[in-house]
Amino acid sequence: MDLGLVGRANAGKTALFSLVTGAEAEIAPYPFTTREPQRAMADVPDPRLDAIADAQDIPRRVPAQVQLVDIAGLAAGAGHGEGLGGAALGQLRQADALLHVVRAFANAEVPHPEERVDPLADAEAVDLELAVADRDQSERRLERVRKTAKSGDAAAIAEAAALERLIEALDAGRPARSVDDEAATAVAADMGLLTAKPVLYIANTDEELEPPADLAAHAAAQGAQALALPVGLELELAAMDPEEAAELAAEMELGGTRGADAVVAGAYRLLDLVTFFTGSGPPEARAWPIRRGTTAAAAAGKIHSDLERGFIRAEVIPWDDLVAAGSWARAREAATLRMEGRDYVVQEGDVMQVRFNV
Ligand SMILES: Nc1nc2c(ncn2[C@@H]2O[C@H](COP(=O)(O)OP(=O)(O)OP(=O)(O)O)[C@@H](O)[C@H]2O)c(=O)[nH]1
Ligand SMILES: [Mg+2]
Incomplete structure (x- = not known):
């Protein structure tokens, strides 16, 4: 999963x-x-x-x-490719989703392009x-x-019509995701x-855990989601001894799913x-992220294409039943393991072993 960061300068990206x-x-x-785009991986924490x-x-x-x-x-003109942000936008075309960082912290030492805080x-x-x-x-x-469409090419004619609908929406101030066709x-x-996307x-806040109401409403109107995160504070906590940080976070009532975990959990929700x-x-x-609704055969294909091609069946067990059984063999004896076919829809927390033949 690739997440692209966007936002104005100094927003805290x-x-x-x-x-x-x-x-x-x-x-x-x-x-x-930040001048050149930079990439880094993060592990998804999962106690299971x-x-x-x-x-x-x-x-x-x-x-x-x-x-x-x-x-x-991203400054004015970035959309036309101007400035460092504009030049880098192409790097986000492959992203699965965008994280749009919006400044909602005060800190006068960090200049805002318009010297105001207005998320x-x-x-x-x-x-x-x-x-x-x-x-x-x-x-x-x-x-x-359009040039190809002139020759009567049906696919090109259909694509031109689709592009016109997209442009119409964008001109009307609506995102491309709003075009429902x-x-x-x-x-x-x-x-x-x-x-x-x-x-x-x-919302990068000082301490607040809710995004500003007007930003939340804007997100909803865009068919998007919003959360608040005091990024500066979370960075300070991340640099501390984990136990001390947890105590302080509890004292400050920062909530159960915090910091990096909150971002990753948000991205999971976003992408379903x-x-x-x-x-x-x-x-x-090993843990594997898949779209909700993925079948056993398609999920097997994430592991290796041979497993999808030669899929025979999957042995499946909910993770907590496996933990309770203590081993795959004991789970089989206790009959908590199930056999599922290629069209089985994989469920959150399933542990799966694929039988295949190529
Ligand atoms: N008080 C406070 N300061 C923050 C917070 N998040 C970031 N900052 C500060 O804001 C400044 C800008 O942060 P960056 O993360 O460099 O911002 P950026 O969006 O990457 O900026 P560019 O790369 O210049 O576009 C730094 O001095 C940060 O320490 C926050 O939550 N609270
Ligand atoms: Mg930066």
Whole structure:
């Protein structure tokens, strides 16, 4: 899973990037600290993976991972490719979702381009640049496709119509994801349109745990989600001894799912992902993110294409039943293991072993 960071200069994008990935990156109170796009992976914390491995004495644990892409701040003109942020926007076309970091912290030492704190206005300014970038890209493609359409090519005619619908929406100030038609959705995904991607607005607050109401309303109107995270504070906690940090967080009532975990959990919700596990014995237990509704055969294909091609059946057990049984063999004896066919819809927390033949 690839998550692209967008936001204005000094919004705290790199601070969030460091918090989630643990990567060392330059965070500084002047705009355009980040110049070149940077990427880093983060493990998805999941206590169920350790429970599965501990129960069966499995030494190696491989958590699911997400990749974050941090780019320069987006200023006016970025949509047309201007500035460092504009030049970097193309790097986000492959992203599965966007994390839109919006400044909601005061701190006078960190200059704001307009010397104010206005999360909604900042979010709208960045959304506008994303829409402009999508519009430019759609226009360029429409020009090309129209030439092919002239010869009567049916696919090109359909694509031109889809592009026109996308451009119409963007011109009306609506994101590409709002265009509710299959052909347009497919074209938008193929082009990697930024406003077609799911987006999570992250209000970077001083201490508040709720996003500002107007930003939350904006997110909802955009078909997006919003959460609040005091990124600066969370970075300080992340640098402390974990026990002390947990105590302080409890005292400050920062909530159960915090910091990097809150971001990853938000991204899972956003993409409607569930996790299944492999690990029916040593040497390795592993967590795999898949879209909700994925079948056993398709999930097997995530592990290896041979497993999907030669899929015979899957042995499946809920993770907690496996932990209770203590081993795959005992789970089989206790008949808590089930045999499932290729069309079985994999459930959150399933542990799966695929029988295949190629
Ligand atoms: N008080 C406070 N300061 C923060 C917070 N998050 C980030 N900062 C500070 O804001 C400044 C900018 O943070 P960065 O993470 O570099 O911002 P950025 O969005 O990556 O900025 P560019 O790379 O310049 O676009 C730094 O001095 C941070 O320490 C926060 O939650 N609270
Ligand atoms: Mg930065």
